[in-house]
Amino acid sequence: MNNHSTQKKAIVVGAGLVGSLWAVFLARRGYQVEIYERRSDMRTAGYTGGRSINLAMSERGWKAVEKAGIREKIEKVAIPMPGRMMHSASGELTFQPYGKAGEAIYSVSRGGLNLELLNIAGEFPNVQFFFDHRCADVDLEHPRITFEDLKTNAFKTVDAPLIFAADGAFSAVRYAIQKTDRFNYTQFYLEHGYKELSIPPGPDGSHRLDPSALHIWPRGNFMLIALPNADGSFTCTLFLPFEGEVSFEKLTDNAAVTAFFQRYFSDALAQMPTLLEDFNTNPTSSLITVKCAPWQWQNRILLIGDAAHAIVPFYGQGMNAGFEDCTILDAMHDDLGGDWSKIIPQFAQQRKADGDAIAELAQRNFIEMRDLVADPKFLLRKKIAAHLHERHPDFLPVYSMVTFSNTPYHVALREEDEQNRLFGQILGLENIEQAWTGDAVEQVFNRWKQGGK
Ligand SMILES: Cc1cc2nc3c(=O)[nH]c(=O)nc-3n(C[C@H](O)[C@H](O)[C@H](O)COP(=O)(O)OP(=O)(O)OC[C@H]3O[C@@H](n4cnc5c(N)ncnc54)[C@H](O)[C@@H]3O)c2cc1C
Structure with missing residues (x-):
């Protein structure tokens, strides 16, 4: 057995949703956890974020947050969405349940969830945070990691015998492994981009649309969706090709944006008093699918969450899949007596087929959402x-x-x-x-x- 395989020290790179949850799991097992995050500490800097961004949480996510002990807290602010509300071009509404009675997916605040996870991780004396630290390089052979302190621009190198890379779709740790022999990597950008917009609360503070549904305006090759927030607003996301006849490149000025919404989403437009401001302020972002293998390096570095399997958001499963990584790893820890030299390769090997499968299902669901639901x-x-x-x-x-x-x-x-x-x-x-x-x-x-x- 390698000496790193049962030791109780771990480094987690990335304190996003998956990294902060995984830190909680490790901390509960008594590991000395060092968690490095490029961003500032949202517990003190606050998660104002300006806009509220939400995510759909479903069974796999709930199972993991329950294990982390924060299900009840999250449940209090989660909004159940038992079905889709489809908006036709002429404004007709059709409700389509997602499952049977009592089943729902839940709209949760990304920032609120991340904050809760950081709070609970921070309660463990064996967790040490390093915010404003960017992973700059990984020396795989040693292994050790170099971080840049973004406040001082100083670099520091730390020994890292056991590393969990939860640093997202553009993972710096994965980038280091990518350069090694026989590592497979593909990335694929969708021709569609997305922009977040908002439906603010109504004058009396209540939701302007039915909050107990995920709203969809399916329009063939593109769509608008809206998920409710606890503060009475909705976060909308416009998915649209970057280029072509109907595309972001054609929406060059306010008149074009208004005309586009008037033509395709007129009932939504009526509820979007801040449309132009949102449209001009918020970035147009791209959507990437990342597949790679193996998800590990020499039984001591493991990629988890989006770092291992970034997928398009159309099944609402990216975070859920990353959270499920944590649940499965935790169960393997029990099954394999905490021996990372066994857990890491087994997880990487076994879970890869699931990562590929949800990537495929998510791509297929885009067609379902934007087109078939109508x-x-x-x-x-x-x-x-x-x-x-x-x-x-x-x-x-x-x-x-x-x-x-x-x-x-x-x-x-x-x-x-x-x-x-x-x-x-x-x-x-x-x-x-x-x-x-x-x-x-x-x-x-x-x-x-x-x-x-
Ligand atoms: C538009 C959109 C909608 C989505 N909707 C849903 C949904 O409804 N349901 C769902 O389950 N999923 C959804 N997802 C997917 C979900 O957002 C991701 O799967 C999830 O955020 C992955 O978590 P993560 O912790 O692996 O990565 P991230 O959330 O990306 O976190 C990575 C963290 O690592 C940090 N980091 C990055 N690089 C470095 C570095 N070099 N050094 C140090 N730190 C670093 C980042 O600052 C970040 O905090 C959606 C995604 C998008 C784009």
């Missing part, structure tokens, strides 16, 4: 899937599998391909629009279930 055939499929689930509780629609269960993502992806085949047959049945609860559907389903899969 397609009658797709809505019918959802209805039949819910009906089958009610009749056969062990039949779980893939969305539920990903969102409301802890089924490994690679199993959910396999199931999606199987279910696509099933629904291909069902939707091809004669008169299916009327007969969707009929015997013919049941027969196709039973054949599929008995190995026609």
